[in-house]
Amino acid sequence: MTEKPDANAVLNDRRLLLLSPRDNVAAARQTIAAGERILIAGQLVTVAQDIPSGHKVAVRPIAAGEKIIKYGAPIGSATRDIAPGQYVHTHNIKSDYLPTYTQRGPV
Amino acid sequence: MTTTVQGFVRADGRKGIRNILVVAYLVECAHHVARQIVAPFADQSVHLIGFPGCYPSAYAHRVLQNVCTHPNVGAVLVVALGCESFDRAGLAEAIADSGRPVATLVIQEEGGTSATVAAGRRWIAQTLPELDRVGRAEMELHELIVGTICGGSDATSGLTANPVCGRVFDMLVARGATCIFEETGELIGCEQHMASRAVTPELARLLIDSVEKAARYYTVLGHASFAPGNAEGGLSTIEEKSLGAYCKSGTAPISGLLKPGDIPSGGGLYLLDVVPDGPVRFGFPNIADNAEIVELISCGCHLILFTTGRGSVVGSAVAPVIKVCANPETYQRLADDMDVNAGRVLQGEATLDEVAAELFELVLAVAAGKQTASERLGHQEFLLGYKFFEPTPAVGAAGRCAVFAPPA
Structure with missing residues (x-):
């Protein structure tokens, strides 16, 4: 099992931005539409739903309960298993401090 | 200059x-x-x-x-x-x-x-x-106090505008200016890293305490410093928002912890603690961004660097506000309200260092009298509410503000 994702392969997809080699999520530089294919750790993955500009994509398998790492630091924990190439947001991660609010209340 | x-x-x-x-x-x-x-x-x-x-x-x-x-x-x-x-x-x-x-x-x-x-x-x-x-005299960079705030943040804020602001803070501090960052509620998750930048162990402890106080305060209120627009913009948690916001502080050592009204002198980087002391009372610490801008001005800030992803349009009474737009799509819609388009970094049209050099020159130009977008549009927001603070601990230095590094 590899500890680190293949950072170069991720960076070869110009639509994605990996902020730290430790990260298990990358940011989308531009909106990636559902059905488009992205290069994750050397594998082409078809995106299941739109990933808006700035939002996050998993770059390696993340197990439920595992920390989400961005900027090389934890930004919360996975609430379910997340596969590489999947959209990462409030539907599958949560804060380790305080709930996140949307206009429809806490998630 | x-x-x-x-x-x-x-x-x-x-x-x-x-x-x-x-x-x-x-x-x-x-x-x-x-x-x-x-x-x-x-x-x-x-x-x-x-x-x-x-x-x-x-x-x-x-x-x-x-x-x-x-x-x-x-x-x-x-x-x-x-x-x-x-x-x-x-x-x-x-x-x-x-x-x-x-x-x-x-x-x-x-x-x-x-x-x-x-x-x-x-x-x-x-x-x-x-x-x-009123008399005029040449003003040196070491006499300038600059504050920073982010408002209407999205996931691009921490990728472009905030790191740009951090680089400008580093340039200003290196030239003797005083820089202030703030909002301990938006530093939740960054406290250990911040402590590692403190100039003394006592300050490291105080920095951690200030963020823990903010986390307690917001836990009682049941709501983090997090707006629905932040989530729509791709920020999933307060820690993610914090890490993006924290980039604004740059990489300089942290010289002290201020409370509203403490005016630092002698240059360096300071954290302004905006969360009240004691039990939770009077409601949310800062009901909107302009409350924090007023507190930065009360600490002597001559001008404010305001980074935004979703697109805030505010300015302020008394101190010019320079608007740094993080998101290229927002910039397209709100260009008239923005001073700097940091979203170009995301499109590969400019590097963080190039936009930082542009912002640094703009800081000098605005200090010399150039109008910012919000000044031109007549923005003069001002927001002041109720809070309670204990006097600032004067650990390691004279005066009310917790200054740890002697002026160079």
């Missing part, structure tokens, strides 16, 4: 980058009258500030007094209803002691709305020529 800044020299020796007359109301009941007084002078650097509450607040007094004696301010008209708690005589005395022209109008004594509006306008018309005669 590559641009020469001719500061406005105040009687107390401090130098400002603007020459503003402020009209300060001391209770909401005097707000309309104060607004009417200001109306004819909208294009003449006359700004409206004030405090709405009738109950006393040492915090509000300290902040309002610091804004009235801010180096960008040259004269003050105080407008009171008459029966409110605010110590108007103490405020006017402090302003007079700073060498600024000051007058107080009490609506109940002047004879009501019309009489007070007329008297206020007369005083301003008399005082503006006096303001024009």
Whole structure:
């Protein structure tokens, strides 16, 4: 099992931005539409739903309960298993401090 | 400085980058009258500030007094209803002691709305020529205090505008300027890293304490410093928002921890603790971004770097606000409200260092008098509410503010 994702392969997809080699999520530089294919750790993955500009994509398998790492630091924990190439947001991660609010209340 | 800044020299020796007359109301009941007084002078650097509450607040007094004696301010008209708690005589005395022209109008004594509006306008018309005669002198970078805030953040804020701001903070601090970042509630998750940048172990402890206090405060309130727009913009958690916001502070050592109204001197980077002390009271620490901008100004900030992803349009009374837009799509829609397009980094059209160099030059130009977008559009927001603070621990240094690094 590899500890680190293949950072170069991720960076070869110009639509994605990996902020730290430790990260298990990358940011989308531009909106990636559902059905488009992205290069994750050397594998082409078809995106299941739109990933808006700035939002996050998993770059390696993340197990439920595992920390989400961005900027090389934890930004919360996975609430379910997340596969590489999947959209990462409030539907599958949560804060380790305080709930996140949307206009429809806490998630 | 590559641009020469001719500061406005105040009687107390401090130098400002603007020459503003402020009209300060001391209770909401005097707000309309104060607004009417200001109306004819909208294009003449006359700004409206004030405090709405009738109950006393040492915090509000300290902040309002610091804004009235801010180096960008040259004269003050105080407008009171008459029966409110605010110590108007103490405020006017402090302003007079700073060498600024000051007058107080009490609506109940002047004879009501019309009489007070007329008297206020007369005083301003008399005082503006006096303001024009204020002395000018060259201002060095080490005399400049710059604050930063992010508002309307999205996931691009921490990728472009905030790291750009951090680089500019590093450039300013390296040249002797004083820089202040803030909002401990938006540093939750960064406390250990921040502590590693503190100039002493005592300060490291205080920095961690201040973030833990913010986390406790927001836990009691049941809501983090997190707006629904943040989530729509791709920020999933307060920690993610924090890490993005934290980039604004750059990489310089952290020299001290301030509370609203503490004015640092001697250069360096400071954290402003904006979350009240003691048990939770008076509601949310900062009900909107302008409350934090007012606190930064109360700490002496001459100008503010405001980063935004979703697209905030606010400016401020008293201190110019430079708007740095993080998101290229937002910039397309709101270009007229923005000063810098940092979203170009995301599109591969510029590097963080290139945008930082552009912002640094703009800071100097704005200090030299160039209007920002929000100034041109007439934004002069001002927001001051109730808070309670214990005096700042003066660990390791003299004075009220917790300064740990001796001035270089």
